[in-house]
Amino acid sequence: MNIDLPKVINAYFKADKKGSPQALADLFTPxxxxxxxxxxxTGRDAIRQWMMNASTKYTYTVEPFAQAEEGGRTIITSHLVGNFPGSPVDLRYFFVLKSGMIAELEIVL
Structure with missing residues (x-):
């Protein structure tokens, strides 16, 4: 299912797919x-390190398939498949956007 993601969220998933920690971190507010x-x-450096660790620890693909809005957050549900415990799994990504950038992201089952 194709969904029309907000521009910065679409860029987030593209950077994640390419395994580009710097490009991903640049999408976040300082x-x-x-x-x-x-x-x-907290902060771009920590977020870049988080992505570097995730991309070296696991190999995975993520496919967003649902979108909702709740309490000022954009919720994206994605199917994640990879070499991590519990794969495959559907995760929810709770994004808070500010001035066209990601200010907060929480990832939960």
Whole structure:
């Protein structure tokens, strides 16, 4: 299913697919916060490191298939398949956007 993602969220998934931590980090505000697997990463440097670790630790593909809005957040549900425990899985990505950039991202089951 093709969905019409907001521009910066579409760019996020493209950067993730290419395994480009710097391109991905550049989509976030300087003080952005990412919460993933119980860990919190604050700022572009921490977000870049988070992506570098994820892309070296696992091989995966992610395919967004649903979009919703709730409480000022854009929720993208994606199918994730890879060499990680529990694969495949559907994850929800809770994005908060600010001035065309990602200010917050929380990834949950």
């Amino acid at each position: 003080d952005a916060v990412v919460v993933d697997e119980g860990n919190t990463y």
